[in-house]
Amino acid sequence: MAVGVEEEVKSLANFLGSPAYKVTTQGEIKVPQLHTGNGKTLTGLATISKFLARSSPSGGAKLLGTTPEDQAEIAQWLEYRVTIVDRSVEKKDAQAMLKELNSYLLDKVYFLGFHFSLADLIMYHGLHPVMCRLSFFEKQQYQNVSRWFDQVQHYPGVQQHLPQLVFLRNTLYTSSDH
């Protein structure tokens, strides 16, 4: 089942080559907090992931986008992750989200188009529990999301502790497509 947000932050830090910061959560909605030393904390997944990428010793800063447009798009997907993905627990909300993402990803390899970014990394972690629950038929139904997800989970170093999900590379049931 879903892995805690602490685990996610630790695996992000690991992917980005960051030091082993202490991670805790705040309140009953479990907002992650990163303890960066000298009594300083950073609160919130979007904030923490940007910080880890920017301070990454292994070149993670390039995942933050190089143009103002890219940076704005990444910011909106980080917000989407914490306000929509993590909160679409009811089936109708999850379906609406997958439908929206499926049409967005129709003509894209990654969220920004052709470049892997922090948006993919954060959306991958957030959608992992959602994709886990999908049946074979549902994965076919949201095939753009599935194709993107499979692409990201095979990106070197991304998967970490998360189990790999199985997707068909070809479409067997073409009648379910539009």
Next chain:
Amino acid sequence: MKLFTDPGNPHALKAVIASNIAGTVLQIQEVDRTRWTGNLPILELPSGRAIFSANAACRYLLGNKNTDDITVDEWLEWESSQLQPFLAPYIVACVGQGKKDNALFAAMFPLLEHLDKALKDRQYIVGTSVTAADIVLWSALFPLYGDSTKITDELTRYSGIVDWFQNLSTQEAFKSAIATVTKSKGVSACKASLLAQPLPLKPVIQSSPTKAQSEAGSTSS
């Protein structure tokens, strides 16, 4: 650049104030709410791509100033993920439908207190000049604090918020944004937009012992 919005949308203030400060020309295109059910506003970038997050649009229009300021990041995330899920339904109840909802107020109380504490004796929430954090939070609170004749006692006791809000309200970029977005009618012009905007999803309460995760589904409302 074009901003697609319905009239009186408080989130559109975020983009308009930012463009006023940065001196960017922003063309406002009115959207018919009966034909668009999603969130508004939407900012169309020069590349043709669209930004549907008003907070990201605000920062972009400011010229991505302070993008490396982690405290601004924190406040923008707090506004969208923690404040809005409780503020939006409260505003809809009291401004939109003209009734007070005590249960919603109780949920918002700790959030306003948190903001009030951070604003005590400060002119700006981060640093010594206006940042995206001020613009985003000010716009979010505009329907509650924007009409000084209608601020209730529950809201005036947050004196840190009141002073900070009123100080920003005197700045030209904010004043002219109100005039643009509300067509000089003020808070009352926000009603239709507030009622049409989809409500944000509520945070999910996580049951703390990880072994009890199988029961987590039953606790959500």
